[in-house]
Amino acid sequence: MRLVAFKIAFLYGAHYQKYMLKLLANFFSVIGHPLWTASAFAVWALYAYESPERAARLSWLVIAVVIVPVVYRTVQGVRRGTYTNFDVSNREQRQRWYNFPLLLLGAVTAALFLSQQPLRLSGAFLCVWALLAAAQLLNKYLKVSLHVGINAFIAVFLGLMYLPAAGWMALVGTGVIAWSRVHLQRHTWPEVGIGMVLGVLAGGLYGFFFGAN
Numbered sequence: 685m686r687l688v689a690f691k692i693a694f695l696y697g698a699h700y701q702k703y704m705l706k707l708l709a710n711f712f713s714v715i716g717h718p719l720w721t722a723s724a725f726a727v728w729a730l731y732a733y734e735s736p737e738r739a740a741r742l743s744w745l746v747i748a749v750v751i752v753p754v755v756y757r758t759v760q761g762v763r764r765g766t767y768t769n770f771d772v773s774n775r776e777q778r779q780r781w782y783n784f785p786l787l788l789l790g791a792v793t794a795a796l797f798l799s800q801q802p803l804r805l806s807g808a809f810l811c812v813w814a815l816l817a818a819a820q821l822l823n824k825y826l827k828v829s830l831h832v833g834i835n836a837f838i839a840v841f842l843g844l845m846y847l848p849a850a851g852w853m854a855l856v857g858t859g860v861i862a863w864s865r866v867h868l869q870r871h872t873w874p875e876v877g878i879g880m881v882l883g884v885l886a887g888g889l890y891g892f893f894f895g896a897n
Contacts, residue, residue: 709864716861717771718834722812723751725838732845733805745795750788757784773870775827782820789813807894812837815886822878829871832862832879833886840887844895858883 726746730739758781761767772778793813796806815837819828835858843851862876871879 705867709867712860712864713831713868713870716831716835716857716864718830719751719755721838722834723747725841726809729805729808729841733802742801746792749792750785753788754785771870773827775823778827779820779823782816782823786813786816786820789816803894807890808841811886811890811894814889815882818882818886819879822882826878827871827875828882829862829865829876829879831865831871832858832876833883835861836880836883837886837890838883840884841890844887844891 723746727739727743730742730746733739734742758767758770758772761772761777761781762770767777767781768774772781789809790813793806793809796809812834815833816830819830819833822828835854839851839854839858841851842854845851858880862880865871865876866873
């Protein structure tokens with residue numbers, strides 16, 4: 685009788701642990717979604733380089749021209765069955781999805797350069813655009829994790845902004861997000877690894893070309 689009770693308790697404990705791990709993975713995956721973290725990063729960067737009034741106007745521009753249309757188009761794609769889910773986890777579907785955010789982000793980046801915004805600001809948007817373009821090219825072979833790529837770039841950016849503690853914390857957080865994506869079976873370890881490499885490379889290129897401006 686005790687043995688049966690022990691087995692039941694063991695199985696229940698294992699099931700509860702599996703449930704909690706999945707709950708944690710979902711939590712970190714949601715809060716680390718690149719649309720949310722990229723939005724917060726863009727607004728922060730604008731306020732870091734511009735006056736409050738100008739930063740507010742540019743923030744609304746980025747949100748209205750890039751973030752809202754991408755979210756709306758993705759949600760509509762899920763409803764119509766064009767995309768399997770909001771993460772666009774299917775590699776073939778994601779190849780088509782890339783075109784829209786690349787177009788909108790490219791337009792905003794061009795506008796920032798043409799309006800002669802600080803290079804440390806315009807360059808950040810350009811490097812994020814380059815990260816997305818590289819991910820689309822690699823998507824022909826494997827589905828790069830944008831969760832990891834975007835957050836890795838933000839971590840490197842923060843470190844280069846003389847905020848090393850924030851940069852390291854963001855990098856650790858990116859590692860947790862990478863685990864969550866693999867645990868939820870949305871990506872494999874090679875896919876999150878390539879995402880990390882792309883994010884760090886984009887951050888390094890930003891530091892090399894624009895960090896001193």
